[in-house]
Each structure stands twice: as structure tokens, then as C-alpha cells.
Amino acid sequence: MGRSHPSIPGLPSDRKEAPLAHIWNGQLGARQLRRIVYSADEIQHRVAEMGTEIGEAYGPRSDVLVLGMLKGSFIFVADLVRRIPFPIHVDFLLASSYGNDRVSSGKVRLMYNPEASMKGRHVILVEDIVDSGTTINRLMPLLQERGPASLEICTLLHKRIARLDWNVRWVGFDAPAEFLVGYGLDYAEDFRHLPYIGSI
């Protein structure tokens, strides 16, 4: 079993992995990390499984486009595509809610439009986390309009509180009702770089 990491004072963790040197005394920006919810090892293990599952769902000759939702999915996408056992293409899109950041207005605008054509291709939309489901519900019709052969959703985390109009085909973990950060997920842009997922 691996190295032991120095633990951070005041940071309770039910995980073996201590938080390395990525944060300063459990704190980054204005917020304190409360606990580690998914260790880096657990995430890597699950992402590998998801890559295999996706590989089994499409044939090796399928024209698959993995479409990552920026910014939160950037690490997940990077790890996931390396676990899909056949050639695929990768692009990203950046969606933004109008207006206030904290309270979702229900409207979604595409800030970066993927360059890749979707027509006749098997598109997998990759999310970091499904919370209220607003993003997915608003985005999927926009993507559907572009005529993909199929359109599936893959998310690392699912809070299971959303009223979704769409089926989520691949879910990494059912997430607790906490605000999660790390492995791409942020609080006010902090914590994205953590190799594990914690709650604040």
C-alpha cells in the first residue's frame, strides 16, 4: 500500500488519502474543505470502469464524439477518454446561465460552440455533476437539433434530485447532498485542481 501523506490539521476524512499539498491547511480561497468524499484512487477506478462500459456500448468502428461541458468536466474528460478502448474524437462546449450565478435562471446560452459536426455521429455529452438538471434539460434540445445519430449523457456525479427530461446513461457516483469540489469542480474557481473530490 502506498505512501502516507501528511494529514491536514482540522480536516476530518473517512478516506485513507490525505490531501497532499494542494491546499493550505485545509483552506483554499474563502472556504474550508470539510472532508474527502471520493479519493483519487476511487475516482480513477470508477473512471476506468466507465471507459470500459462506454467501449462496450459502441463498436470499435463507431464514430463517437465525446463532448465535454466546460469547465467542470475537463479533468474527467481527460481521464475518461484515455479509458475508452477505441478511437474517438473530443470537443468541448461552454454553457452559461444568464444572470445570477448562484440561482439558476433556467436559461442556458452556448458561450463556446463545438466546432465538431454532430450530424450522424454518436455524441456523448460529458458532465461533471448533475444537480438541478437545468443545464442538461436546456442543452440537450440544442444538441439534438444538430442531428446526431445518437445522443447520450455521461456524468461523473449525480445528486439524484433533478427532474430530468433525459435519461443519464452513465453515472460515476451518486453524490451526497453536499457542495462538492475538486477533480474539476469548483467553488468560485477554487479547488478545481484537486485530484480528489471533497465537500465544503
Ligand code: IMP
Ligand atoms: P444543474 O444545471 O443544476 O444540474 O447544475 C449543473 C452545474 O452546476 C454543474 O455542471 C456544475 O458546474 C454546477 N454544480 C452543481 N452542483 C455542484 C457542486 O456540488 N459542486 C460544484 N459545482 C456544482
Ligand code: MG
Ligand atoms: Mg461550475
